[in-house]
Amino acid sequence: MNPLTAQQLIDLAYLIAVALFILALRWLSSPASARHGVLAGEIGAALAVLATLCNYEIVDYKWITVALVVGAVVGVPLGLVHMTAVPQRTALSHAFGALAAAMIGIAEYYVRLPHVAKFEMVEISLEVIIGSLTFTGSLIAAGKLQEILPQRPITYKGQNFVSLSVLAAAVLLALWLVFHPEHSRLFPVMVGIALIFGVMLVTPIGGADMPTVISLLNSYAGLSAALLGFVLNNKALVVAGALDGSSGFILSVIMCKAMNRSFTNVMFGAFGQVQVSAHAEKEERTVRSASAEEAAAILGNANSVVIVPGYGMAVAQAQHKVRELYDTLTKKGVDVKFGIHPVAGRMPGHMNVLLAEADIPYDKLADMDTINPEFPQTDVALVIGANDVTNPAAKTDQGSPIYGMPILEVDKARTVMVIKRSMSPGFAGIDNPLYYLDRTLMLFGDAKAFVGDIVRELAGGH
Amino acid sequence: MTSDLISNLWVFVLAAFIGFEVIKRVSPLLHTPLMSLTNALDAIVVVAAIIICGRHKSTLSTVLGAIAVAASFSNMVGGFVITDRMLRMFKTTRTKKS
Numbered sequence: 001m002n003p004l005t006a007q008q009l010i011d012l013a014y015l016i017a018v019a020l021f022i023l024a025l026r027w028l029s030s031p032a033s034a035r036h037g038v039l040a041g042e043i044g045a046a047l048a049v050l051a052t053l054c055n056y057e058i059v060d061y062k063w064i065t066v067a068l069v070v071g072a073v074v075g076v077p078l079g080l081v082h083m084t085a086v087p088q089r090t091a092l093s094h095a096f097g098a099l100a101a102a103m104i105g106i107a108e109y110y111v112r113l114p115h116v117a118k119f120e121m122v123e124i125s126l127e128v129i130i131g132s133l134t135f136t137g138s139l140i141a142a143g144k145l146q147e148i149l150p151q152r153p154i155t156y157k158g159q160n161f162v163s164l165s166v167l168a169a170a171v172l173l174a175l176w177l178v179f180h181p182e183h184s185r186l187f188p189v190m191v192g193i194a195l196i197f198g199v200m201l202v203t204p205i206g207g208a209d210m211p212t213v214i215s216l217l218n219s220y221a222g223l224s225a226a227l228l229g230f231v232l233n234n235k236a237l238v239v240a241g242a243l244d245g246s247s248g249f250i251l252s253v254i255m256c257k258a259m260n261r262s263f264t265n266v267m268f269g270a271f272g273q274v275q276v277s278a279h280a281e282k283e284e285r286t287v288r289s290a291s292a293e294e295a296a297a298i299l300g301n302a303n304s305v306v307i308v309p310g311y312g313m314a315v316a317q318a319q320h321k322v323r324e325l326y327d328t329l330t331k332k333g334v335d336v337k338f339g340i341h342p343v344a345g346r347m348p349g350h351m352n353v354l355l356a357e358a359d360i361p362y363d364k365l366a367d368m369d370t371i372n373p374e375f376p377q378t379d380v381a382l383v384i385g386a387n388d389v390t391n392p393a394a395k396t397d398q399g400s401p402i403y404g405m406p407i408l409e410v411d412k413a414r415t416v417m418v419i420k421r422s423m424s425p426g427f428a429g430i431d432n433p434l435y436y437l438d439r440t441l442m443l444f445g446d447a448k449a450f451v452g453d454i455v456r457e458l459a460g461g462h
Numbered sequence: 463m464t465s466d467l468i469s470n471l472w473v474f475v476l477a478a479f480i481g482f483e484v485i486k487r488v489s490p491l492l493h494t495p496l497m498s499l500t501n502a503l504d505a506i507v508v509v510a511a512i513i514i515c516g517r518h519k520s521t522l523s524t525v526l527g528a529i530a531v532a533a534s535f536s537n538m539v540g541g542f543v544i545t546d547r548m549l550r551m552f553k554t555t556r557t558k559k560s
Contacts, residue, residue, distance in 0.1 A: 021503045029487045031552040038546045052509040058516030067528040071535025079543025093501045093537045100534035107523040230470045239477040244504040246481030349493025356551040363554045
């Protein structure tokens with residue numbers, strides 16, 4: 001047997017890299033081993049890049065070096081963003097990933113001209129269309145999350161028809177190119193249409209659906225990388241793309257379930273939402289409110305407290321005050337846990353990161369299925385900046401727009417406290433019957449200031 | 463050529479199954495780091511970009527390749543940096559006390 005050729009050695013390096021990637025994801029199963037996962041991923045990636053630089057096809061390193069330096073210069077600051085900005089950073093990185101995949105697909109097309117086999121052209125067109133629409137779609141998502149673009153869904157009559165026609169036009173052009181790849185003038189037109197479709201895909205989707213959209217775009221970005229692997233016959237790309245794609249897909253399914261929505265509803269349902277305003281039964285219902293002093297007294301005497309944080313807590317930058325509250329209560333012997341809804345925050349798992357950043361131990365962070373059976377034995381459920389995910393109407397009121405959505409059953413706790421600025425309905429404009437329960441105390445004020453007041457009261461009043 | 467397609471399909475389907483099985487087991491606590499890590503791993507497309515950029519078939523392919531190298535390498539670097547930053551923050555009650 002002949003010794004391995006250089007190309008075979010490179011392939012072997014890719015195989016090791018891919019195996020390390022799978023291990024990296026495997027180690028994410030627990031926070032204790034997760035950092036090994038990052039190391040494994042880094043070693044795998046470094047190995048693959050170094051092996052590639054030895055490829056005999058490369059004749060000029062100048063531009064590669066320049067581009068790698070630019071990539072590092074852009075990448076490092078993007079790795080150092082604030083934890084509240086992680087969702088938009090993630091959307092932006094989906095855009096970059098898709099951009100890279102699209103660019104390579106486009107370059108391959110022009111290199112292979114004029115003779116491109118039919119099935120190659122199918123792969124290239126599909127890859128470039130998905131890459132391009134993911135690129136612009138992710139940019140729009142990032143813009144919405146960064147609040148450069150309006151968060152509310154932008155819709156017009158006949159939108160779905162127009163959007164689908166645009167997609168159909170791109171697919172028809174792709175089909176034409178499969179049979180006539182030499183008509184290279186049509187290729188940029190196809191790319192342009194796919195780019196426009198990406199914009200049309202995400203603009204009608206509202207801010208509340210962003211966790212699903214980000215996950216879905218993640219899946220598309222993975223798919224475009226896998227398809228690129230098909231185009232270039234590179235199995236490392238196929239595997240990495242398949243892993244990324246399945247991860248995004250699983251997360252989108254979890255997000256959809258957590259909001260009781262279907263994919264089609266998230267993607268095409270925006271204009272059905274207008275009549276949400278609901279038949280307002282404006283009977284004057286009374287709420288009970290309490291001061292920080294009263295709240296502190298109840299919390300101090302409780303045995304068990306479950307804190308339910310929502311994105312409002314992060315907006316108010318209250319997580320560090322919440323940590324102080326956690327410390328104070330824990331010192332008094334109160335059992336404090338956090339109940340986290342899957343769509344708390346702006347991307348899957350975002351709330352956990354925000355709380356971990358505030359130094360709250362992760363074994364105190366409980367997901368919905370774990371914490372729900374515990375509410376009936378809980379003395380106080382403290383809701384901070386969350387609304388719809390605690391709304392009992394989701395279980396009882398068939399007319400409610402969120403009927404069927406799984407919620408954190410805080411209404412089962414012995415006492416419920418809700419920190420809220422005012423009685424105005426939340427983001428989705430849905431009234432919350434939780435606020436009118438006898439066992440509910442409304443704590444009106446800014447989340448950060450109010451939690452701070454409670455901590456002070458607890459510290460002062462032994 | 464079509465045999466390549468078939469063998470790639472094999473790899474894709476098997477990798478997707480592994481992906482489903484492994485990612486199902488990822489703790490919901492870590493779904494945000496999961497997304498940033500898979501993003502960094504997905505940036506392996508940089509290897510394809512490097513070849514496109516460096517083999518110098520045409521000016522167009524070199525330029526497109528260079529853009530792709532920069533875009534994907536920034537994902538790779540940024541993705542690993544932020545994933546590690548996030549994971550470092552996750553501590554248990556035990557590690558906190560000691």
